[in-house]
Amino acid sequence: KNQVEQSPQSLIILEGKNCTLQCNYTVSPFSNLRWYKQDTGRGPVSLTIMTFSENTKSNGRYTATLDADTKQSSLHITASQLSDSASYICVVSSRRSYNTDKLIFGTGTRLQVFP
Amino acid sequence: EAQVTQNPRYLITVTGKKLTVTCSQNMNHEYMSWYRQDPGLGLRQIYYSMNVEVTDKGDVPEGYKVSRKEKRNFPLILESPSPNQTSLYFCASSFRQSTEAFFGQGTRLTVV
Numbered sequence: 335k336n337q338v339e340q341s342p343q344s345l346i347i348l349e350g351k352n353c354t355l356q357c358n359y360t361v362s363p364f365s366n367l368r369w370y371k372q373d374t375g376r377g378p379v380s381l382t383i384m385t386f387s388e389n390t391k392s393n394g395r396y397t398a399t400l401d402a403d404t405k406q407s408s409l410h411i412t413a414s415q416l417s418d419s420a421s422y423i424c425v426v427s428s429r430r431s432y433n434t435d436k437l438i439f440g441t442g443t444r445l446q447v448f449p
Numbered sequence: 450e451a452q453v454t455q456n457p458r459y460l461i462t463v464t465g466k467k468l469t470v471t472c473s474q475n476m477n478h479e480y481m482s483w484y485r486q487d488p489g490l491g492l493r494q495i496y497y498s499m500n501v502e503v504t505d506k507g508d509v510p511e512g513y514k515v516s517r518k519e520k521r522n523f524p525l526i527l528e529s530p531s532p533n534q535t536s537l538y539f540c541a542s543s544f545r546q547s548t549e550a551f552f553g554q555g556t557r558l559t560v561v
Contacts, residue, residue, distance in 0.1 A: 365547055377453070377539050377552030378492075423491070427547060435546045441491040 336361045338426050338440035346446045351414055355443045357407040357424030365427040365435050369398050369409050372421045419447045451476045455540050455553035462530055462560055470525045470556050472540030480546045481523040485536040498523055530560040
């Protein structure tokens, strides 16, 4: 069964600290993996999208890694800011047929950054 | 500004009263989709559209309808809403299904 599991469910850190969020998946066939940031009550916003051949991708203070062999991804946030408080959603895209993908969503990690 | 616009943002309605949530994108994207988000369940796809006049069911299509008469618009129709359709709804669009998706700001629907 195609699944995306994220950990931890929630996380509290102090401003300025680093943190790492985890995503494990059992999706096959794999097309790509995405990380989204979702502020409370707002739509998700894309952070990164990684294909099979990409191990690392950065977007400012956000760095995503992908290990396609172990089917694991992580999102590392450096020097956290109060505005990083949000839910972070891991989404894995599975190729169904030519040019047709199915998105499998994780339930997210809720990050709270305190001053 | 490139965006996906949903309306209304908030809606309270009664069981059985037909409603439509509109979605419009200005990026000339081919692929559009609707999701619902419920606590602890994450986002679940309701319907999607690969292009004009091409729509297909997602994971939870029961009780919903969609249409794609124009490339920019993808309305979500609830013919006879029920309380179990109370949820936060998101519309999303992308150039292709495999490319980056842009989400609307969401519509919080309450059915009483």
